[in-house]
Amino acid sequence: MKKIGLVRLKQKGRKTTPTTSKLQKHCDALIQQIGKLKWPTSLVSGLPTQVIHHYCPKSVSNALRYDWDNLVPLTHGEHQRHHQANDPHIHGTVIQKRGKKWHDTLLKRRWQETIHVSKGYYEEVRERLEKELESLTM
Secondary structure: OEEEOOEEEOEEOOEEOOOHHHHHHHHHHHHHHHHHHHOOEOOOOOOEOOEEEEOOOOOOOHHHOOOHHHEEEEOHHHHHHHHHHOOHHHHHHHHHHHOHHHHHHHHHHHHHOOOOOOHHHHHHHHHHHHHHHHHHHO
16 A cells, blocks of 8 residues: 555555545545645634534535635534534624625535536646645645
């Protein structure tokens, strides 16, 4: 096994051939890593960012999965309160701080944009995110 970033890839002979799901996991890990560098504090509380939350869930919009407009820095507690207790304060604070126009545009895009996910798509996303990470850590 060869380790690339945070994801292990199977080796076939001398070349590595990541599966689509492994590429997706790698891109998801990069989003978390980059997001914490871009936004060191939670949008809700101002405490240190621990997780990057998808405002529109990944299951609802693949087009917004790696879109910074859809991503929100939170603490683990805030993330847990949103998902487990359905605390309206979390999304309400995000809307208050980012604005109704941001919210309306995001919800509109959620239904208008679709992406055919494939190995090639995730390879492009990975390349873009790795460049972004490099620029933030230089």
